[in-house]
Amino acid sequence: MNSLSICVLSLLFFLCSLILLKTKKNVELKHNNNHKFLPPPSPPKLPLLGHLHLLGSHPHRSLWNLSRTHSPIMLLKFGSVPTVIISSAKIAKELFKCHDLASCSRPRLAATAKYSYNFLDLIFSSYDDHWRELRKIYISELFSPKRVQSFQHIREEEVNQLVNSISQSSSSSTLFDFTVKSYSLTSNIITRIAFGKSTRGSESELDDGNVEGVIQRASAAIGCFSASDFFPSFGWIIDRLTGVHGRLEKNFKELDAFLEHVIEDRINFRTVCQKEENILDVLLRMERDCYEFGSMKFTRDCIKAVVMIL
Structure with a gap:
């Protein structure tokens, strides 16, 4: 065998070795990737519906029972939306520790989009530059230590009102409903801090019954699931049928009109009476000054979205 044949055979052997090593490496990499991205356990599902049929009248209990049967971490498909369900505090802690950025945003649902004025608030907006800028506004403008301290007299006055009410009821035969009084206490403190008015009595549209009714209907609308949340491509047709x-549009318009009335009422009040700023005054000042955060300007919808959370 001459030297040329030896060189050719050596080259072929070398090329074959490279191909074999490359193939083996690809197989190992594919195996590792399949093992790494192995999805969590998932119960049998129905076509189109996915696992929606497994949710009863109390979804949290249904999910808990499923986790006991399958795994504390499951992959369920609600319509066309894949969802990871975690029913273990230990696993949830590990998730937020190692994958915080992937799990810190809330789902973008139809109702929350409506009531947050297309995710202009702090709770329902995704974790991005807008959220971070809005958080700065909350910390530096709305709930700074100095501003929170300035509302101390409001908290003290409302707590004194509650104590006096308890004292008066103890000397009479009437029953004292602490649940109602606790709600009234919280409502009065929040509305006085946010709007400068109390829900006690019937001042303008901030009376107890009206505020509670508007908020309850809004909360019920946010808590209802829409078909568009599970079937984004055609669910809106089902929601209309x-x-x-x-109902969502009607409830939202009711709340929007209520917030608009409160804002206009506060603007008119400030023109004739200069008192200490409440949270709504701060937001209105930011709107007048054309305050910019990120790539957006602070608009009336931004004010309503923040007030909605309050």
């Missing part, structure tokens, strides 16, 4: 969309 079932009346879910109409």
